[in-house]
Amino acid sequence: xxxxxxxxxxxxxxxxxxxxxxxxxxxxxxxxxxxxxxxxxxxxxxxxxxxxxxxxxxxxxxxxxxxxxxxxxxxxxxxxxxxxxxxxxxxxxxxxxxxxxxxxxxxxxxxxxxxxxxxxxxxxxxxxxxxxxxxxxxxxxxxxxxxxxxxxxxxxxxxxxxxxxxxxxxxxxxxxxxxxxxxxxxx
Amino acid sequence: xxxxxxxxxxxxxxxxxxxxxxxxxxxxxxxxxxxxxxxxxxxxxxxxxxxxxxxxxxxxxxxxxxxxxxxxxxxxxxxxxxxxxxxxxxxxxxxxxxxxxxxxxxxxxxxxxxxxxxxxxxxxxxxxxxxxxxxxxxxxxxxxxxxxxxxxxxxxxxxxxxxxxxxxxxxxxxxxxxxxxxxxxxxxxxxxxxxxxxxxxxxxxxxxxxxxxxxxxxxxxxxxxxxxxxxxxxxxxxxxxxxxxxxxxxxxxxxxxxxxxxxxxxxxxxxxxxxxxxxx
Ligand code: SF4
Numbered sequence: 111x112x113x114x115x116x117x118x119x120x121x122x123x124x125x126x127x128x129x130x131x132x133x134x135x136x137x138x139x140x141x142x143x144x145x146x147x148x149x150x151x152x153x154x155x156x157x158x159x160x161x162x163x164x165x166x167x168x169x170x171x172x173x174x175x176x177x178x179x180x181x182x183x184x185x186x187x188x189x190x191x192x193x194x195x196x197x198x199x200x201x202x203x204x205x206x207x208x209x210x211x212x213x214x215x216x217x218x219x220x221x222x223x224x225x226x227x228x229x230x231x232x233x234x235x236x237x238x239x240x241x242x243x244x245x246x247x248x249x250x251x252x253x254x255x256x257x258x259x260x261x262x263x264x265x266x267x268x269x270x271x272x273x274x275x276x277x278x279x280x281x282x283x284x285x286x287x288x289x290x291x292x293x294x295x296x297x
Numbered sequence: 298x299x300x301x302x303x304x305x306x307x308x309x310x311x312x313x314x315x316x317x318x319x320x321x322x323x324x325x326x327x328x329x330x331x332x333x334x335x336x337x338x339x340x341x342x343x344x345x346x347x348x349x350x351x352x353x354x355x356x357x358x359x360x361x362x363x364x365x366x367x368x369x370x371x372x373x374x375x376x377x378x379x380x381x382x383x384x385x386x387x388x389x390x391x392x393x394x395x396x397x398x399x400x401x402x403x404x405x406x407x408x409x410x411x412x413x414x415x416x417x418x419x420x421x422x423x424x425x426x427x428x429x430x431x432x433x434x435x436x437x438x439x440x441x442x443x444x445x446x447x448x449x450x451x452x453x454x455x456x457x458x459x460x461x462x463x464x465x466x467x468x469x470x471x472x473x474x475x476x477x478x479x480x481x482x483x484x485x486x487x488x489x490x491x492x493x494x495x496x497x498x499x500x501x502x503x504x505x506x507x508x509x510x511x512x513x514x515x516x517x518x519x520x521x522x523x524x525x526x527x528x529x530x531x532x533x534x535x536x537x538x539x540x541x542x543x544x545x546x547x548x549x550x551x552x553x554x555x556x557x558x559x560x561x562x563x564x565x566x567x568x569x570x571x572x573x574x575x576x577x
Contacts (some may be wrong), residue, residue, distance in 0.1 A: 144414070174361045174403040183401055184361040189445045189478050211445070211536070212478035231349050231534050233481030234445060237357040237364040237567045256416050257364075257403050269347075271538065280476050285539030288531040289338050 113267075118206040120226045121260035126272045128279040130231065133267040138167045142188050142262040145252055146196040153199065159173070160251030160260050163200060165254040167230075172257035173247075174237070182247045182263075184237030187211040194218050199212070201225040208268060213268030219278055231281070241267040299376075299433040301577055303383035304392075309449055309575045310392025314440040315400030317573040318366045321352040325484070325545065325570045330506045332482060337412070341540025345482075346397070348535070363480075363569045366402040369393040369423040369442030372502070376432035386425055389437075394419040405444075426498060439507045439570040440505055446479035452497050452562040464489060464561055465524060472528050472544070472562040475539020480567035484508060485528065485547040488562040490554035499550040500562035505572045508546035516561040517549045524549075545570075 111112055113123065114134030116189040126132070139161050141149065149159055174178060175184030190210030197208060198221035206227060214222075222226060243265050251260040273281045305407040312343075323330075329352070332347045371389050381388070397404055397420040406421065407414040451471045455463050468487060475483070486504025488496040512518045525547040534540025545568065554560060 172403065172405070174364050175367060175401045177360070179460070182354070182362040182404070186364050188365070189448070190479065211402065211480065213476055217363065217537065218396060229476075231538075233344060233351075233364045235567050236347050236351040238358070238360045238362055239351040242354075250524050256418065257405070258416075271536075281539075282537050285340070285537075286532040287339075287539075289534060289539035289541075293337070293532075 111252050116167055118167055118228065119165050120206070123206055123226045123228050123276050125230050125276070126275055128272050128275045128281040130272040132270045132272060134167070134230070134270055135266050135268070137167055138169050138263050140171050140264055142258055143257040144191055144255050145260050146193050148252060150196055150199055153203070159203070161262070162204070164204035164249060166204070166255050167209060168200070169263065170208065170210035174257070176247070177254070182239075182244045182286050185244060186237030186242050187232040187234055190214060194254040197221065200225045213282055214274055219274055219280070221275055222274060223278050228272060228276055230270040231273040232268070232270055240268065246266050254255060277292060298380040299378055300380050300382055300551070301435055303381060304383070304386070305577060306321060306385065306388040306437075307392040307395065307492060308577060309437060310389055310439060311396035311399065312440065313403065313437070313573045313575050314369060314396030314402065317571045318361045318400060318402050318441055319438055319574070320356045321362055322572060324508045325568070326352055328331050329482075329544045329568065332545060336541050338534060338540040341534045341542060344535035344540070363567075364403055365405065365443035366397070367395070368406060368440050369420060370440045371423050371425045372438040372440065372505070373425060374428045374436040376434045377429055378433035379435050381435075389425055390421045390423055390527060391423050393430060395422045397460060400557040425561050435577040436571055437575045437577070438505065439575070443567060443569065446483065446565045446567040449475035449479040449565045450483060450500070450563060452493065452560070454493065455559040455561050457557070457559050461520070461558060463559075465527070467561055468563055469526050469527060469531070472531065472533070473567070475565055476533060479565050480569070481533055481537055482535055482542045482545045482568045483569070484545050484566040484570045485565040487547065487549045488551070489549065489559065490552040490563070491560060492554070493560055495552065495560040496560040497564070499552060501563035502516045503548040503550040504564040504566050504570075507546045508570070510548065512549055517551060521547050521549050
């Protein structure tokens with residue numbers, strides 16, 4: 111288990127490899143479909159993003175409403191491929207890490223190699239458990255988007271798996287191959 | 298005629314929406330525990346343990362199992378001797394509205410798919426399908442569906458000559474295309490026959506069957522078994538990190554069809570396979 115803290119610098123990113131189990135702590139930001147669309151619209155107009163993406167990590171999530179007294183509601187990952195169209199641009203602007211679930215396309219993986227990006231997988235459908243790792247939550251932009259608003263989260267020991275590393279290795283491919291190979295060899 | 302008040306329906310739907318988003322159905326939970334035993338990969342076992350723990354936390358704290366509390370899909374079986382004293386569809390939508398608000402569930406519906414994707418802020422409209430059946434009861438199946446898995450469902454208008462082999466190939470292809478995206482382990486529902494529209498509904502109903510149930514027809518039952526084994530030999534595994542448990546169940550429903558066709562639909566649900574029946 112690797113303890114990791116944000117901001118995620120190039121140096122830290124390069125130590126991570128597909129399959130590594132990570133406990134992430136520090137500040138991260140949320141954004142999913144509608145927020146990403148607005149990010150690129152802002153960039154196209156030459157306006158600043160709601161947060162400086164340099165060495166930051168974005169979590170693709172749309173939480174359930176927090177119950178009274180709770181920091182946040184259930185908050186597991188959403189499927190990442192819908193953000194593929196925007197991810198290379200975000201990395202070009204300095205974003206280093208992405209948290210989600212599901213496959214990324216070749217353009218995203220190429221951008222990850224170019225900018226030392228890391229794609230982490232959170233376990234899909236474990237939103238109630240993940241909520242206990244979120245220590246603070248503040249909406250910083252696009253409040254009108256409801257669950258899709260951009261939030262600044264402070265997380266503690268958020269359990270993640272490195273799915274695609276900055277060298278282009280993809281656990282969805284290698285993990286499956288290793289499992290099938292192990293089976294074929296009778297392990 | 299048996300009279301049922303709309304208020305009764307509203308309350309039943311609201312309660313069911315909250316309940317099913319926080320409490321994983323017993324059959325799915327049990328299957329998850331069995332899968333932990335059967336699993337032969339360490340990372341997969343760990344992932345399944347996390348899913349079990351998550352389901353426990355959700356049930357104990359009445360928090361949503363998953364943040365995607367879905368589009369509210371409601372399957373209605375209404376006895377032809379039932380009279381509802383008002384607008385049934387409106388009552389169902391009102392129940393969804395109240396349940397999603399009271400239960401702190403996520404509102405995930407936009408009013409227009411393309412031109413104006415604005416959140417309706419109360420998770421309505423629900424997707425309602427009606428069957429009229431004999432009797433004087435009203436059966437409501439509440440099945441919120443997340444779109445991580447919904448986006449992975451497929452329909453194919455196959456040719457009769459594609460035969461059983463064609464259906465097998467199609468099922469495996471849909472699971473391959475889906476890969477890690479629909480939060481495996483998944484529950485698979487297959488519909489074969491009928492028409493373009495009815496086959497998709499059939500697949501959905503197959504997906505909602507008890508995970509331990511079997512098709513009463515031995516030919517389809519054997520196909521269910523064979524295809525579940527084949528899917529679980531693909532190696533995708535829990536969360537897609539590699540492992541045995543790619544699917545918890547595979548159910549098939551079938552219906553007569555036209556001489557020129559063999560429609561086939563494959564519906565995929567994640568491990569958060571939510572469905573709750575209420576009989577009024
Ligand atoms: S596919 Fe299911 S488990 Fe995964 S995020 Fe969607 S609703 Fe949750």
